[in-house]
Amino acid sequence: MTSPKSAPTARGPLVAWHRRAGGRIETVEGWEICVSHPVQPDAPRSGGNLLLDWSHRSVTELGGPRVSELVSGLVGADVAVRRMAAARSGIVCRLTPARAIVFGDPGSGVLGDPAAVDVTGGWSTIVLAGPDAINVLSLLSSADLRTRAMPVAAVRQGPVAGINTLLCHFAGHWELHACPDSIVSLWEAVLDEGQAYGLQVAGAERLGEVVTVGGGGEEGTT
């Protein structure tokens, strides 16, 4: 096993899985990314259930008494606990009054703040989209996923397939954030339960189809 001296390339925990499944891997902005998967012959062109890997994102954890201030700076208003809101180029999930996670680039102003810790690579993201996403999740989680209990822009932390997961509800999809050491197990569990619903794995090139820029709109701000 040899390794040429090379520029650092980031690799998410699912890359090897994608490679084994025949995914096309490319290096984009310093990350190895699975851009596409072979399309299954029976897969619907649109409107089907899709599973995507979005681990190639910056993640920042905000902690301490200044979280409200930092969140307001990112979103334009404070965000209620267990809700999320769109930031400049990502999403802010408010977990507790003193803790928030920013998925996406928070900007250099926030990154330099002592209340912010770069935890990129500490969270991996799975995107589950399609009409049966909620049914697939109900096979893996005991959370109340009804819109009343978990409206769009809601954030809940708890076990999904027995794995501690941050579950975010968007208008057209769900995002499951978990520790990278467990993400392969989570991915395989979702895929397994999704079989009955024709869940297809897709590459990052289809992220744009299911994830609207900014994700959650303005819901969730207080």
Next chain:
Amino acid sequence: MSSQEGPCTFTFDGRSITARPGQTIAGALHQDGVHVVSRSFKYHRPRGLFCATGRCPNCLCTVDGYPNVRTCVTPASQGMAVRSQNAWPGLKWDVLSIFDRLHRFMPVGFYYRVMHKPRFLWPVFEAIVRRIAGLGRVDRQSGGSRRYDRQTLHSDVVVIGGGWAGMHAAIAASRGGRDVTLVDDRENLGGHVLFDPGARVDRETEFESTVQAVLDDPRIRVLHRATAFGCYEDRLVAVQTGDRMIRLRAGQVVVATGGWEQPLVFPGNDRPGVMLAGGVQKMLWQDGCLFPGDAVVVTDNQNGYRVAHSLAACGTRVVAIVDHNATPAGDPGDLPVWTGQTIHSVRGHRHVTSAVIGPLEGASSATESISCRWVVQAVGFTTASGLLAQAGCRLVYDESRDLFRADQLADGFRAAGSVNGTFDIDACAREGRLAGEVAAAGEGGGTVDLIPAETSPPVRRPPDGKKAFVCLCEDVTDKDLFDAVAEGFANIETLKRYSTVCMGPCQGKMCQSSSIAACARANGVTISETGRTTARPPEQPVPLGVLAGRAPHRHLIRRSALHDWHVEAGAVFLDSGAWKRPESYGDPAAEYQVVREGVGLIDVSTLGKLELRGRDVAEFLEFVYPNRFAKLKVGRVRYGVVCDEAGIILDDGTIARLEEDRWFLTTTTGNADGVDSWFRWWLATRPGWDIRLTNVSGATAAMNLAGPRSRQVLAAVCDGDLSTEAVPYLAASQLTVAGVPATVLRIGFVGELGYEIHVPSQLAEHVWCELMAAGAASGIRPFGIEAQRRLRLDKQHLLAGQDTDALSNPFDAGLPWIVKLDKPDFVGRSALQRAEGREPGQQLVGFRLEGDRVPPEPSLVLVDGRLEGRVTSARYSPVAGATVGLAWVPAELASNGQQITIQLDGQLVNAVVQREPFYDPEGARLKS
């Protein structure tokens, strides 16, 4: 109904059977003239369809390798292989039917009293008993191929039972603005009304429109073919549908489970051809089966008249309606009625040949035999109230209705319809609507207001007789129950356990009422005084696979960011909790050697990693660790153990000060989450502290580059000065390694010059590969935890959790220097202060055992033959030329040179205590 469109063919015990579209297996068998479908549990008596609605044990068969399938509710499908159960060599001639003749020697509870003497014969008996007991055989091969899963659903209102009351409850709850889940165990809604055209007379349109209203209501989710088998705390309803278990969380629950039709107890009541009315109606109208020949209908209510008319309409000659009442309970038309009579017995072996009819309370001389093939019983229902009882509702015996019903409901529960003992169809609808409205208002619970009982007369019980079965599942007769009571098992609960009545596949549906009545009669008390047995889940037998869900097939595996590299490198993995860790790459001895002589690289990403920021971190660390940190300089790292309030070691790790107010801590693999929670708990007690704790365990990967050549390898990919002056032992440096910002700790768990390199997880493989490439010329090898364990034992470095336990404090574990009792209060201080002044019991020490025999963990340490300690870790050490290890030994043996005795492979071997490391005791290599 099945969606199957044309006829299908399946086999029953190898014989080909054709089923009409939508027909059940049992329906097709009946139509084909197969009226014996199983053999009974104990006496191996021939059994035929009895309830035909999925409640009794009679139609259980093995279908495609799966035992105990209720064939009367299982649609037939093409190619199915159906086999009868509990019969050998075949259903027709079953050798074990000899037990039916030997019943005198097999009274109830006989297995408690025989076969245990002489003792040496018990294994023989046991083998025989095991072979012939039980129902069906699990096919291990096909048993593994089924896919079970589990789902969680939430609903404002859950209605259990899709009969008339349940449908009205669901509609009412939906109209109240609630989302409703209706659980029904049949293919189609409607309950027993579905199979009883007489009950629908004049309301066919109303019936159909009600069903349609439920199906069309977007607020109502209908779970068809779904059986609610358990009610648990906080209105958690367990539902089985096929191979899936649904955990249904309900805001309110309406139980509309209806009733179970009750059989009479009379001699021969188990003979094929004796059936319950509801089953006959279902067979006629759903399965399209006929009952050729003559039939006797025994009844005490209108139901019997309706089934008699149904039979007559389908070509059966109804030779008698035997009515318990003095005047007919229904309109017989031109069918013959025998009033004030009941059935005394039936005759026949493989099928009923005649019924003996006589007065309800009369002498047997007044009986008359009527030739017939079918005896149909329609003598009322008992309430299907098991789920209510499980939920904590109080059930009382209602004398006027001769049944148990709930009079006090648990919070959030309502009951409606026949489960309340209400059998009038309009009253059921009214109760259903009321229950739905109350549930929608969130006001379930409280006392039940019953709509007054209509004309449901009590079930009258016929005289006793011989081999009259109370329990079809376990072949328990009424005589058995009387005998058991006479033996002292007079309480209904002990009677159940001793006789096993109600403990078979029907779970009391067919036999609970009769067994309570028999118990009451035998004791000479009332049914009220007798009471009923405790209802426990499951209400209906559930395959273990359904309960297990998919968990056995899908357990969490945690993989480090370098996992795929290890796989490619041929690592042999070890399960460490949920983690997969490389135990070795095939040759742990060589891996050990390369670290001692050259350079090795190990993945230690599984360590817990915490980052603490803020002004008060030093004060916090002084509080949660027994050693000192306030004066730790920026750029330095220190070892620490975390103790609880009792001074017991919880964990150990390193604490590095990266900046004045920025610290980086590591924990052991197994305690990463525990230490995180422990710290957060203490932080919560002082909200004023300026501390921000971030768990960076996942965000940071770690690798340990160790060995005398490690500096030169690191230098090849690192831009900084790595000399001992610049990066001394116990330095904590921020360096760029292979182009990646890294925290580098100069520590040496394995006892060599070494660097613990922490980098962002997503870049870990890049850094690892660069180090491997840079070390190629130095002969670098990856090493696994087996080599690491050997290396650390040379240095007597303990592993928290492996070498310590729930009683170990730092004094006993050989770490007294870490406890600074002269500093202000810290967690565990007073306990440690007491421990310091106490005579130690056992101490953790190093030991050396000549030779290469390695005592397995935990081998015993013996003193004068007494157990006085244990070995926690041991390995052969090439540098020591002997086996070395750590062991807990009595304090008096804990000094250098003391001899201890270890039990090894049943022999006693002597080892010598050595308190200083076996390798490089001065630490010169570590600090080089």
